[in-house]
Amino acid sequence: MLLADLxxxxxxxxxxxxxMELILYMWARTARHPSRIPSLRELRxxxxxxxxxxSTQTRECRSELGNVFFANDVRTTLALDMANPQVAQHVVVYxxxxxxxxxxxWETSRWLELPLDQLxxxxxxxxxxxxVNELALLETGDFVIPYLWAxxxxxxxxxxxxxxxxxTTNMITVLEKTLRVEAALFVRSFVxxxxxxxxxxxxxxxxxxxxxxxxxxxxxxxxxxxxxxxLFTLFLxxxxxxxxxxxxxxxxxxxxxxxxxxxxxxVLLFQEYFVRFVSTSQNATAPEQLASLKEQVLSTHDNxxxxxxxxxxxxxxxxxxxxxxxxxxxxxxxxxxHTIGARAHLYCRRCFNTRAMPEDDDEIADWYxxxxxxxxxxxxxxxxxxxxxxxxxxxxxLTTDIETEQKSTGVKDPIAAVWIERIVxxxxxxxxxxxxxxDDPSLPHTPEDLARxxxxxxxAQPGDHMNPLLNWSGLDPHASTPVEILHTILLGLAKYxxxxxxxxxKPAQEALFATRLASTDLNGLSIQSFRPxxxxxxxxxxxxxxxxxxxxxxxxxxxxxxxxxxxxxxxACGEFSAVLWEDSIKDLSQxxxxxxxxxxxxxDAYGDVxxxxxxxxxxxxxxxxxxxxxxxxxxxxxxxxxxxxxxxAVFRMCSVLSNHHAxxxxxxxxxxxxxxxxxxxxxxxxxxxxVPTQAAENVRRILExxxxxxxxxxxxxxxxxxxxxxxxxxLGLKSSPARALLPAxxxxxxxxxxxxxxxxxxxxxxxxxxxxxxxxxxxxVCKIGSFVFFGGRDDFDTQARGVDTKxxxxxxxxxxxxxxxxxxxxxxxxxxxxxxHYDMPVxxxxxxxxxxxxxxxxxxxxxxxxxxxxxxxxxxxxxxxVRQERTASSKTVSVLEHVQNSRYIIxxxxxHNAARLRRAIPRSLTVPIPLKMDR
Numbered sequence: 001m002l003l004a005d006l007x008x009x010x011x012x013x014x015x016x017x018x019x020m021e022l023i024l025y026m027w028a029r030t031a032r033h034p035s036r037i038p039s040l041r042e043l044r045x046x047x048x049x050x051x052x053x054x055s056t057q058t059r060e061c062r063s064e065l066g067n068v069f070f071a072n073d074v075r076t077t078l079a080l081d082m083a084n085p086q087v088a089q090h091v092v093v094y095x096x097x098x099x100x101x102x103x104x105x106w107e108t109s110r111w112l113e114l115p116l117d118q119l120x121x122x123x124x125x126x127x128x129x130x131x132v133n134e135l136a137l138l139e140t141g142d143f144v145i146p147y148l149w150a151x152x153x154x155x156x157x158x159x160x161x162x163x164x165x166x167x168t169t170n171m172i173t174v175l176e177k178t179l180r181v182e183a184a185l186f187v188r189s190f191v192x193x194x195x196x197x198x199x200x201x202x203x204x205x206x207x208x209x210x211x212x213x214x215x216x217x218x219x220x221x222x223x224x225x226x227x228x229x230x231l232f233t234l235f236l237x238x239x240x241x242x243x244x245x246x247x248x249x250x251x252x253x254x255x256x257x258x259x260x261x262x263x264x265x266x267v268l269l270f271q272e273y274f275v276r277f278v279s280t281s282q283n284a285t286a287p288e289q290l291a292s293l294k295e296q297v298l299s300t301h302d303n304x305x306x307x308x309x310x311x312x313x314x315x316x317x318x319x320x321x322x323x324x325x326x327x328x329x330x331x332x333x334x335x336x337x338h339t340i341g342a343r344a345h346l347y348c349r350r351c352f353n354t355r356a357m358p359e360d361d362d363e364i365a366d367w368y369x370x371x372x373x374x375x376x377x378x379x380x381x382x383x384x385x386x387x388x389x390x391x392x393x394x395x396x397x398l399t400t401d402i403e404t405e406q407k408s409t410g411v412k413d414p415i416a417a418v419w420i421e422r423i424v425x426x427x428x429x430x431x432x433x434x435x436x437x438x439d440d441p442s443l444p445h446t447p448e449d450l451a452r453x454x455x456x457x458x459x460a461q462p463g464d465h466m467n468p469l470l471n472w473s474g475l476d477p478h479a480s481t482p483v484e485i486l487h488t489i490l491l492g493l494a495k496y497x498x499x500x501x502x503x504x505x506k507p508a509q510e511a512l513f514a515t516r517l518a519s520t521d522l523n524g525l526s527i528q529s530f531r532p533x534x535x536x537x538x539x540x541x542x543x544x545x546x547x548x549x550x551x552x553x554x555x556x557x558x559x560x561x562x563x564x565x566x567x568x569x570x571x572a573c574g575e576f577s578a579v580l581w582e583d584s585i586k587d588l589s590q591x592x593x594x595x596x597x598x599x600x601x602x603x604d605a606y607g608d609v610x611x612x613x614x615x616x617x618x619x620x621x622x623x624x625x626x627x628x629x630x631x632x633x634x635x636x637x638x639x640x641x642x643x644x645x646x647x648x649a650v651f652r653m654c655s656v657l658s659n660h661h662a663x664x665x666x667x668x669x670x671x672x673x674x675x676x677x678x679x680x681x682x683x684x685x686x687x688x689x690x691v692p693t694q695a696a697e698n699v700r701r702i703l704e705x706x707x708x709x710x711x712x713x714x715x716x717x718x719x720x721x722x723x724x725x726x727x728x729x730x731l732g733l734k735s736s737p738a739r740a741l742l743p744a745x746x747x748x749x750x751x752x753x754x755x756x757x758x759x760x761x762x763x764x765x766x767x768x769x770x771x772x773x774x775x776x777x778x779x780x781v782c783k784i785g786s787f788v789f790f791g792g793r794d795d796f797d798t799q800a801r802g803v804d805t806k807x808x809x810x811x812x813x814x815x816x817x818x819x820x821x822x823x824x825x826x827x828x829x830x831x832x833x834x835x836x837h838y839d840m841p842v843x844x845x846x847x848x849x850x851x852x853x854x855x856x857x858x859x860x861x862x863x864x865x866x867x868x869x870x871x872x873x874x875x876x877x878x879x880x881x882v883r884q885e886r887t888a889s890s891k892t893v894s895v896l897e898h899v900q901n902s903r904y905i906i907x908x909x910x911x912h913n914a915a916r917l918r919r920a921i922p923r924s925l926t927v928p929i930p931l932k933m934d935r
Contacts, residue, residue: 004020005046006681006702009677011674011713012649014653050680053687054676055675056077056675058071058672063284064291065284067288069279069289070668070669071257071289071293072277072278074236074293074297075300077278078320079305080684082309082310082316083685084679086715089310090268092263092265093232094106094120094151094156095151097152097157097159102584102585102634103583103585104265105266108632109631110323110632113474115474117132118233123158128189130149130186132146133146133214133217133218134146135200136190138181138186142162145161145174145214146159146160147161157181157182158180159179159180162175162177171201202214225317229306231317232316232318233318234319236261236321236322238257238258238278238293238324239326240257240286241331241648242286243652245282245655254280255280255289257279257280258275258644259278260274260276267583270643271643271714271716272646277651277672280663280664281664282664290468297321310683323633329349329487329618332481334414335469336350336477337470338383346407347410348621349378350374350377350378350625353374371603371621377479378478379476379478380478383478384466384471386411387411387413391419391423391466394419413466415465415466423458434450482633482636483622483626483629485640487641490544492617495547497566497573498539498550500566500569501554501561501566502536502539512876513536513557513558515876516896517536519869523865524913525552525912526911529549551573552578552910553909556869556905559870565609568605571605572598572605578909578914579595581636585630596627597929599626681700681702681709683695683703726857726859729771738768738769740768741768770809772784780861782862784809786807787806787807787843787906788804788860805854808825811824822856823856825853827846827852828846830906837871839929840909842904843904843905860920864912868904869896871903872898874896874899876895876897878896880895
């Protein structure tokens with residue numbers, strides 16, 4: 001039954017009813033024990049029973065505009081997450097006040113922007129629950145009132161109001177001073193003090209407030225809602241997009257809503273396993289579906305939702321808050337009720353920058369310069385007031401003024417627009433009815449009466465009558481829509497630059513570029529697919545991953561193929577993108593400062609290439625808002641929607657297999673069933689008669705023991721790559737049989753005394769094999785010919801700087817326990833000056849004639865290095881036989897032949913290990929240099 005259930009619920013290998021019926025029939029016909037093979041009917045009955053006990057609940061929703069759709073309850077989905085040991089062990093619910101780096105959501109400032117009563121309000125220490133805004137006793141004998149629970153440098157602590165206690169009067173005085181207290185110092189909670197009749201009385205507070213304000217708020221009302229269980233807050237990133245439900249090119253529009261648990265480490269959120277589906281509909285728009293999500297989220301504030309915490313092994317409760325709204329730019333504009341479009345004068349959803357040219361010629365220069373920086377921020381209050389004003393104008397039949405208001409503010413709410421249409425139609429109907437019945441007192445006969453009637457009618461209609469995001473406590477859509485780099489950088493900036501390049505090329509130049517691009521050294525780039533000929537042939541139809549590859553490599557192949565201004569723009573884009581793709585930020589202020597310089601360089605360079613494009617493309621202006629997003633949401637790469645876009649493939653397969661009578665329901669149930677199956681084989685708990693229950697041990701081992709199951713579920717275990725630092729992969733036995741070391745190889749070995757000592761302890765006839773690659777401390781697979789940095793394992797900042805090496809050979813012992821593999825290297829020095837053309841660090845030989853050897857476990861990380869073809873004069877003088885159908889054909893293509901010299905350039909446009917590289921070499925070689933000083 002388990003295997004049949006697995007086959008039926010693989011996300012990307014969806015099987016139709018006919019497929020499953022045939023598979024089960026043939027399986028039963030060939031099985032040794034056919035009675036153990038379920039029929040399709042038996043499988044469906046089993047799944048239905050398990051679904052009722054374990055799965056996410058799917059509920060019917062009706063929007064305020066009258067549309068019907070089905071949604072998976074986000075509360076039950078999160079409850080399953082908390083009952084899943086693969087998820088619960090990673091969940092973090094307290095903000096970090098002093099992070100060593102900004103990597104994950106809890107290390108940013110976004111959580112602290114919420115009202116403090118929406119954050120996790122308590123900590124359980126032993127049998128005591130300490131809530132915020134309640135008096136507590138420390139082991140020192142002091143009284144405090146915690147108002148925020150958080151971690152400080154990794155230690156769970158509370159920010160507290162300091163109190164003084166007078167033993168004579170048994171009075172507490174709350175001081176204005178605040179302090180930080182570690183959680184371990186708390187010994188008695190408010191309830192403990194109250195039950196033990198040890199609760200002091202309160203005197204007057206600081207300022208003019210009475211201490212009764214503190215006392216009457218105790219106990220915290222959330223204590224009653226928790227009802228003796230731990231209570232915490234979970235944060236979501238809610239994603240919305242319009243997606244085709246067809247696998248073919250025929251458009252079949254659906255609006256999809258998904259989310260991810262922002263309390264999980266960012267590295268996990270790039271895995272498809274952690275994407276959660278909410279709803280889809282061909283009829284209900286994104287705001288209508290978000291209204292349903294809002295209702296579910298806010299319901300947990302009044303009634304925290306119960307769950308079983310797999311990590312704590314006890315029942316808990318949680319509330320939900322939305323951290324951010326990642327999406328593409330049109331969808332984020334709709335979130336902000338800024339849906340007039342990118343062609344509008346007020347084109348930015350984040351600020352009030354305008355394309356409208358000033359009438360005074362003296363102001364034109366400042367107006368143009370304003371597009372190179374953020375304008376006055378939009379605020380939630382202003383947007384909401386504008387929408388309410390437009391509804392009021394509609395009630396007063398001032399439709400022309402509505403359009404004027406929308407153009408002057410850039411606000412056009414998608415829900416309010418429907419209600420405005422209804423109000424206008426209602427006014428027409430009432431006017432006609434009043435004309436037919438002039439004596440009917442129930443009908444409005446004057447403009448004032450009509451306006452009053454329409455307002456009363458609108459107020460009587462259920463719903464918010466506007467975008468639900470404009471009335472959501474703790475959420476400001478203008479500030480909670482971080483710039484999304486997939487659509488803004490790769491499918492925006494990089495795409496624009498690529499078009500500017502190839503649109504000027506002739507066929508011969510295209511062929512030359514393709515040949516040069518094919519010569520790129522891919523070691524250290526982590527590019528999965530690199531097809532130069534394809535990218536040139538289909539240059540107008542590239543996708544995100546291809547622009548990602550071009551951004552990192554383009555600059556090395558453009559000499560004599562573009563103007564100097566365009567080349568400067570390519571350099572600026574590559575340097576900016578490499579910094580932007582950092583997934584961990586150690587120095588926030590420096591990172592922001594670097595980004596501002598790099599963004600200014602991109603826009604200045606673009607102004608030199610095409611000044612009007614800066615006005616025309618809103619994505620270029622949005623770059624200026626990225627530095628402000630970093631402290632609030634962390635590294636820009638954390639807001640990328642790539643994993644959600646990838647999940648669309650799962651949605652499409654479910655859509656194709658729906659009978660299309662109730663597609664929203666079919667898709668929601670199918671994905672809920674997948675989540676149920678993932679939960680069960682992940683060792684997740686569910687309740688059986690009030691007792692937490694798991695699947696049997698052999699079922700729980702399915703996920704962890706079978707990599708093919710992990711692959712199809714989109715899950716990578718903590719040791720995802722399955723390799724250990726320092727391990728080496730030998731060549732095949734046929735090409736590299738075990739052998740003794742040659743005298744020249746032994747001579748190299750003797751230069752490293754640590755290795756020599758271990759080598760001398762080996763038997764004289766110990767055999768070795770030639771290796772093809774070795775694993776670095778960061779998990780990089782370093783092949784022969786790769787350039788790597790050596791040194792310590794973790795703290796790269798304290799290592800010796802400026803030394804890069806090239807792996808020349810790898811030797812793998814047949815007895816890996818006795819001695820580790822070692823590598824033969826050539827050492828290079830990083831020049832103190834940048835390359836005059838590429839502005840990148842240059843490598844020079846350190847000991848050209850003396851190969852060295854190092855222990856394999858000393859490799860820190862791999863780095864991408866390119867040959868300096870421009871200075872060396874490398875030409876496409878070679879040829880290569882084209883392979884077709886895995887066979888050599890009679891065709892040949894030109895290939896670039898590198899001049900044999902020592903001119904190498906460290907590629908600082910590479911995304912992989914970019915931050916490590918910048919810490920390993922002097923900052924003077926990577927610090928951004930302003931393109932123009934007179935901005």
